Amino acid sequence: MAQKLNTQPYKGSRDFYPEDMNIRNFIFENWKEVCKSYGYEEYDGPFLESFDIFAAKSGDELVNEQLYSFTDRGDRKVAIRPEMTPTLARMVSQKINELPRPIRWFSIANFWRYEKPQRGRGREFFQLNTDIFGVEGIEADLEIISLMVDVMKGFGATEKMFEIRINSRRLTDNFYKKLELKDDQIKIVNKAVDKRTKISKEEFEKWLSEDAKLDNKQLKYLNDYIENPYPILEELTQEKSIGAVEMKNLIDLIKTSGLEKYVKFDPSTIRGLDYYTGTVFEIYDLNPDNIRAIAGGGRYDDLVGMFSDEKLTGTGFAMGDITLQDFLETWKLLPDFENDCEYLITLWPSQDPKFFEKTIQVSNILRDQGKNVSTWLDKDTKIEKQIRYADKKGFKFVIIIGEDEINKGTVTIKNMLEKTQEEIRF
Amino acid sequence: MAQKLNTQPYKGSRDFYPEDMNIRNFIFENWKEVCKSYGYEEYDGPFLESFDIFAAKSGDELVNEQLYSFTDRGDRKVAIRPEMTPTLARMVSQKINELPRPIRWFSIANFWRYEKPQRGRGREFFQLNTDIFGVEGIEADLEIISLMVDVMKGFGATEKMFEIRINSRRLTDNFYKKLELKDDQIKIVNKAVDKRTKISKEEFEKWLSEDAKLDNKQLKYLNDYIENPYPILEELTQEKSIGAVEMKNLIDLIKTSGLEKYVKFDPSTIRGLDYYTGTVFEIYDLNPDNIRAIAGGGRYDDLVGMFSDEKLTGTGFAMGDITLQDFLETWKLLPDFENDCEYLITLWPSQDPKFFEKTIQVSNILRDQGKNVSTWLDKDTKIEKQIRYADKKGFKFVIIIGEDEINKGTVTIKNMLEKTQEEIRF
Numbered sequence: 001m002a003q004k005l006n007t008q009p010y011k012g013s014r015d016f017y018p019e020d021m022n023i024r025n026f027i028f029e030n031w032k033e034v035c036k037s038y039g040y041e042e043y044d045g046p047f048l049e050s051f052d053i054f055a056a057k058s059g060d061e062l063v064n065e066q067l068y069s070f071t072d073r074g075d076r077k078v079a080i081r082p083e084m085t086p087t088l089a090r091m092v093s094q095k096i097n098e099l100p101r102p103i104r105w106f107s108i109a110n111f112w113r114y115e116k117p118q119r120g121r122g123r124e125f126f127q128l129n130t131d132i133f134g135v136e137g138i139e140a141d142l143e144i145i146s147l148m149v150d151v152m153k154g155f156g157a158t159e160k161m162f163e164i165r166i167n168s169r170r171l172t173d174n175f176y177k178k179l180e181l182k183d184d185q186i187k188i189v190n191k192a193v194d195k196r197t198k199i200s201k202e203e204f205e206k207w208l209s210e211d212a213k214l215d216n217k218q219l220k221y222l223n224d225y226i227e228n229p230y231p232i233l234e235e236l237t238q239e240k241s242i243g244a245v246e247m248k249n250l251i252d253l254i255k256t257s258g259l260e261k262y263v264k265f266d267p268s269t270i271r272g273l274d275y276y277t278g279t280v281f282e283i284y285d286l287n288p289d290n291i292r293a294i295a296g297g298g299r300y301d302d303l304v305g306m307f308s309d310e311k312l313t314g315t316g317f318a319m320g321d322i323t324l325q326d327f328l329e330t331w332k333l334l335p336d337f338e339n340d341c342e343y344l345i346t347l348w349p350s351q352d353p354k355f356f357e358k359t360i361q362v363s364n365i366l367r368d369q370g371k372n373v374s375t376w377l378d379k380d381t382k383i384e385k386q387i388r389y390a391d392k393k394g395f396k397f398v399i400i401i402g403e404d405e406i407n408k409g410t411v412t413i414k415n416m417l418e419k420t421q422e423e424i425r426f
Numbered sequence: 427m428a429q430k431l432n433t434q435p436y437k438g439s440r441d442f443y444p445e446d447m448n449i450r451n452f453i454f455e456n457w458k459e460v461c462k463s464y465g466y467e468e469y470d471g472p473f474l475e476s477f478d479i480f481a482a483k484s485g486d487e488l489v490n491e492q493l494y495s496f497t498d499r500g501d502r503k504v505a506i507r508p509e510m511t512p513t514l515a516r517m518v519s520q521k522i523n524e525l526p527r528p529i530r531w532f533s534i535a536n537f538w539r540y541e542k543p544q545r546g547r548g549r550e551f552f553q554l555n556t557d558i559f560g561v562e563g564i565e566a567d568l569e570i571i572s573l574m575v576d577v578m579k580g581f582g583a584t585e586k587m588f589e590i591r592i593n594s595r596r597l598t599d600n601f602y603k604k605l606e607l608k609d610d611q612i613k614i615v616n617k618a619v620d621k622r623t624k625i626s627k628e629e630f631e632k633w634l635s636e637d638a639k640l641d642n643k644q645l646k647y648l649n650d651y652i653e654n655p656y657p658i659l660e661e662l663t664q665e666k667s668i669g670a671v672e673m674k675n676l677i678d679l680i681k682t683s684g685l686e687k688y689v690k691f692d693p694s695t696i697r698g699l700d701y702y703t704g705t706v707f708e709i710y711d712l713n714p715d716n717i718r719a720i721a722g723g724g725r726y727d728d729l730v731g732m733f734s735d736e737k738l739t740g741t742g743f744a745m746g747d748i749t750l751q752d753f754l755e756t757w758k759l760l761p762d763f764e765n766d767c768e769y770l771i772t773l774w775p776s777q778d779p780k781f782f783e784k785t786i787q788v789s790n791i792l793r794d795q796g797k798n799v800s801t802w803l804d805k806d807t808k809i810e811k812q813i814r815y816a817d818k819k820g821f822k823f824v825i826i827i828g829e830d831e832i833n834k835g836t837v838t839i840k841n842m843l844e845k846t847q848e849e850i851r852f
Contacts, residue, residue: 004732004733004734004735005476005478005479005482005516005732005733006476006733007516007517007519007520007733007734008520009471009472009475009516010472010474010475010476010502010504011500011502013472013473013474014472015469015470015471015472015517015520016469016470016471017469017517017521018467018468018469018531021467021468021469021470024470025468036766036767036798037793037796037797037798037799038793038798038799038800039767039770039798039799039800039801041444041447041767042444042447042451043441043442043443043444043447044441044442044447044450045435045441045442046435046436046439046440046441046550047439047473047506047536047538047550048436048439048494048506048538048550049435049436050431050432050436052431053431056431065499068474068496068498070494070496072494072540073491073540074437074540076436076437078436080473080474080506090431090433090435091433091441091443093433094433094434094441095443100815100818100819101815102803102804104800105444110473112473112474114498114499114500124472124473124474132803135803135804136804137803137804137805139782139803139804139805140803142786143801143803146786150793252779253782253786256779256783256786257786257790258790306430306431307430307431307432307433308430308433309430340462341462341465341467344465353678353682356565356679357682360568360572360679360682360683364683364684367463367464367576371463372462372463372464372465373463373464373465374464374465374530375465375569377528377558377561377563377565377566377569378528378561378562378563378565379563379565389526389527392526393526
């Protein structure tokens, strides 16, 4: 006998059985609905792209360690998309002179990265990408933050469950200038600040003093800023530092919009990607068992530069389905999914064709009324077994049409939840 | 200045701009709705699978010439799915003892094949796959045919635009036995019959007599059968050939179900794939400019054999988005898509923050009412330009809030279709 093949999916990928698909659709539908409520239009690109566009745009780790790339049968180097941004940049560039601005776009797509599978991370994941282009002011950043809040509220999340941490690259630059840091120091400081909550205070300070060569005064100033940024933000604003003025205005707008209970200004939010140039933000899960960012984004000033001579500013965010599902499960925000097919029409066990004809007739009528209807198709199955199947699958109504019902022109409807049944004319 | 990258998508793939996405969503939503109306549940598998499952299950042409396969960073041979069936078989096998039967499943997924791009064919396409498992009788075949008709009717297609051609592998075997054909002849005859409408009568007969070595009597009998199959079907039924009896019963059921105007019994419908064992069917476009199958399927008796010792029979069909879109375009069945965001709230050009605050307030109220609302975010744009944008994007209503409106507690609503406007309290 031939060796049987393994039934497991490829490592790090997921099978979506109907019960998993319910969750996926629940997530996608809320994403779509909220994006549409802000006037964002859906787009998608191909799953394979020329390798070049990732080499030019994505970070080194992504390209060298995580990208699925190969040579096609026509000797072109191609890659499976690990993120949406390069495709988005290509598509916007292609029609840069035709698209009325602002451009508001979102997509829900799957991506692959060769990573070690672990909680919250798989090799295949889906991601919502939401971006607005062509608005320079922080009003666009506010819109993205507001949309992020509505996405979370759409899932039933409250301010106890998550917070949106915001910061600004421009402000950070202002602050580093005041701190008199050099470029090579800045890189190290950014890394240390990004890891700050994951290491001890001693380790953090050692990193800054030994690796980044900060003196005691600089160290104290940095610590003060992270722990209580508002006095220094005020000071920088007085000095008319543009990053500080913008952040102050954004914080004011967040208050005016009634969003301050969801948003926290946090100077230690760095975001890894190089292309951010202004406001950055992430959604943080507040569950102590699950401390982690579940979405992130920011403003970038030059998305399309590698395709086009034009400059186009944008701001946007991305949210992955795996971390989000963990969030929803931890906070018990996933609903119980019901069978969205309500009716099972049984088939009276008999070789007489009239029973099957009746089953088909009744199902056609119900479908014409817009109902979802499943029918039993096997002529040899006892009614009891058909009802057990209905019970297992969660059908709400079972319709029985026997000799009696056919003679009288009726059908018997069993209500599976209330355990009642009635005979009605049909 | 650096060389700019190409903005075109990878050869044979498509970018889905919002206007393309409207069409894609229109197609997907009808697919979903009809499948759900028959009680089918949605599933999906990963985009990459182990190479082995395609090598074992897909046809030679697919594996040797069209499959996108490569070795991953962990030295596993993987492939991008070119079709759903192997994944479906793997997933069903994995839970074969848990899934209540019948199993009714559908999926809408993207696939890749390395093909020469041409009309109706790209390298990346989407496909609906709909299957029912665990019902041996032709009642399941009837259900799939009925579902296919409802999919076409769901798009607004009528019996003038398409027909469903049905045939049966078992019946064909019965007929070939009567014709006393040997296995090597059968292969050639199948190929010739499949290509029959694309070649001349002379070529067809030459193929059969010279390559398949059919004598004149056999040739005549075959031609008679293809051109008028009913007498021979009757004859075979009298002889109790199982394939003929099944086909006759299926034709009767199609009549009973009121589907005969859409369905044609056609002995020349062969379907390429080896795994079909019973009824086969395809949807055929009746437009003379577009003569082509737009969907196909059939019954297979052993889907899960390569994963499991159990036998599980199934019947199902697949329909691709590219050929379907051609069909819908040729027959003018695609609707005009409207902007599903109805409101644009303008921003009065001023540095005074009260205008932006008001814009945000009004948009929040409308969104809370379930409306889709876009807002203008730039403080320096003249109202006329904002209205031109609204016009270009197809917003139905534009809301204007100037100094006057703020003082009076009103907003001005412009109806863009009827070119009217009114001021209302808000």
